[in-house]
Every structure is written in structure tokens, then in C-alpha cells.
Amino acid sequence: MKVPKVQCVCGFGCGSSLMLRMAIDDILRKLDIEADTFCGDVGTCLSNPCDVIFISKELSELIMDRAQVPVIIIENFMDSAEVEEKVKAYMDSLEA
Amino acid sequence: MEELVSIDKIRVQLEADDWKDAIRKAGDLLIASGDIEASYIENMIASVEQLGPYMVIAKGFALAHAAPCEAVKNNAVSLINLKEGVDFGSSNDPVKVVMALACTDKESHIASLSKIAMRLMKEGMIAKLADCESAEELYGLINRD
Numbered sequence: 001m002k003v004p005k006v007q008c009v010c011g012f013g014c015g016s017s018l019m020l021r022m023a024i025d026d027i028l029r030k031l032d033i034e035a036d037t038f039c040g041d042v043g044t045c046l047s048n049p050c051d052v053i054f055i056s057k058e059l060s061e062l063i064m065d066r067a068q069v070p071v072i073i074i075e076n077f078m079d080s081a082e083v084e085e086k087v088k089a090y091m092d093s094l095e096a
Numbered sequence: 097m098e099e100l101v102s103i104d105k106i107r108v109q110l111e112a113d114d115w116k117d118a119i120r121k122a123g124d125l126l127i128a129s130g131d132i133e134a135s136y137i138e139n140m141i142a143s144v145e146q147l148g149p150y151m152v153i154a155k156g157f158a159l160a161h162a163a164p165c166e167a168v169k170n171n172a173v174s175l176i177n178l179k180e181g182v183d184f185g186s187s188n189d190p191v192k193v194v195m196a197l198a199c200t201d202k203e204s205h206i207a208s209l210s211k212i213a214m215r216l217m218k219e220g221m222i223a224k225l226a227d228c229e230s231a232e233e234l235y236g237l238i239n240r241d
Contacts, residue, residue: 011143014202015161015209016153022213042147057187058148075187078154078217 004094006037007050009059013041020054020077027084033091052090100212101238105129105174106231115149115184115191116141119160122176122196131172132198136162140196144184152186157222161197168198171205173212175238177226192226212238 008024010017017039028035040048042059046066053071055063060073070093072086105125112118123137139162144151152158174196181190195212199205215221215238228234 011147011150012161012163012202014164014199014205015197016151016159018206018209019153019159019213019216022210023217026214026217056150056153058150062147076154078157078222080217 001094004035004051004091005049006035007040007045007048007053008037009040009042009045009053009055009063011042011059013039013045016056016077017041020056020074023074023077023080023083024054024087027080027087030084031088031091033087035091054086097239097241098211099239100208100215101173101175101235102129103231103235105172106234106238107174107176108228108231108234109179110176111180112178112182115144115158115182118158118176118178118182118191118194119144119196122160122174122194125174125176126172126196126198129172129174131168131170133167133169136165136167136198139163139165139167149184149186152184152188152191154216154222155188156181156191156226157188157193157195157216158184158191159195159197161199164199164201168200170198171200171208172198173209175225175234177228177234193222215241 008017008021057073126132140160143162181192183189
């Protein structure tokens with residue numbers, strides 16, 4: 001299976017998206033899943049090639065209707081149970 | 097112990113009128129330390145007004161920041177807790193812990209912010225930060241591995 005490219009998005013691609021990326025990396029390590037995670041900003045994220053976008057609820061509304069890849073909303077970046085559940089669901093969908 | 101947030105950029109049990117005031121209180125510490133100019137605080141507030149309260153990234157916790165710009169002199173973070181939580185209009189309200197982040201570019205702060213993220217992800221960490229009664233206590237929590 002090819003390694004999925006996971007884009008974590010916030011307003012500027014350098015603050016909360018980094019927090020989200022760390023949280024997702026942490027879960028990927030725990031689940032022993034390989035993925036290429038990187039940060040993007042909400043203004044340009046749709047032109048960055050990726051397989052999936054993880055984003056906060058508020059920002060998702062700005063891109064949802066134009067996105068060509070799955071957009072997954074994380075409400076609480078520091079809730080490892082929520083991040084794990086959503087990362088796992090996406091990875092499982094790739095295998096299906 | 098690696099210091100990620102210095103004691104002069106930490107305050108506890110502050111009173112804030114609303115979310116803007118909370119961001120200003122956190123930002124003021126970075127003005128005092130010479131890391132930002134006042135206009136960066138207005139940028140942080142404008143970011144929330146334009147993009148919504150997405151900076152409230154966890155229950156009770158806001159990571160206030162704006163795009164890198166000339167008003168930022170050095171990469172820096174400040175951390176405050178509030179006596180009473182304020183509402184940002186987020187599902188993670190009320191916010192009692194605010195971190196203000198200033199970066200000079202999109203890359204150079206990544207290593208230190210990553211370490212901060214790892215500490216914030218510890219179970220119950222944000223609730224503990226919210227309850228700190230002294231700056232020393234909060235300093236110990238965020239800087240201890």
C-alpha cells in the first residue's frame with residue numbers, strides 16, 4: 001500500500017496545525033502505521049497534493065465544498081482518543 | 097529540564113473581560129519581553145475574527161497566533177491561565193488557558209513548538225495548567241519532561 005500523504009491544516013500552517021500534526025504522528029507511531037504528515041494553511045491547502053486533510057471544525061467550513069480529498073474534522077487536538085479513532089477510521093478505509 | 101516557556105512569559109489567575117482581552121493579556125507578555133510589537137496582538141485578534149475560533153484547539157485551551165510578520169522580532173511563546181474562563185464561540189469553550197505564539201517564519205519554531213505539543217498532550221495537562229495558582233507551578237508543569 002502506498003504511504004498516504006496527510007495534510008494538517010490551520011490558519012497559517014505553522015501553529016495549531018503543527019499541534020495537530022504532532023498528535024497524529026503520536027497516534028501513527030502507536031498504531032505502527034506509516035504516513036507522510038505535513039502542515040498547510042487554509043488558504044492554499046487545496047492546491048497541496050495530499051490524500052486526506054485533517055482540520056478543525058471552524059476551518060473545515062471554508063474548504064469542505066471544494067475539497068477533492070476526504071476532510072476529517074478534529075474537535076479537540078489534545079484528545080488522543082478522538083484523534084486515534086479518526087486516524088484509525090481513515091486508515092481502515094484505505095484498506096477496504 | 098529544557099525550558100520551553102520562560103518564567104517572565106507566564107502569568108496566572110488573570111482576569112480577562114472577554115476573549116480579545118485574554119489574547120491581549122497573553123500578548124502583552126511578549127511585548128514586555130521585546131519579542132513582538134503591539135500590532136501582532138491585533139493580528140492575532142483579527143485572525144480569530146476572520147477565520148473563527150479554530151485556535152481553541154482543545155477543551156479550555158487556545159493557541160493564539162497569527163501569520164509570521166515584521167512585528168515579530170523573535171520566536172516566542174507566553175502562557176497564562178485565567179481566573180474565570182472566557183468564551184471564543186468554540187465547542188471547546190470556556191477557555192481558561194491561553195498560549196500566545198509568535199514566529200518569525202514558518203519553520204524555525206517547529207522544534208520547540210513540537211516539544212510543547214508533546215507536553216500539552218499528556219493526560220489531564222490542560223486542566224492542571226488551568227488550576228495553577230502560581231507562576232512557578234505553571235512553569236514547572238510546562239517545562240518538566
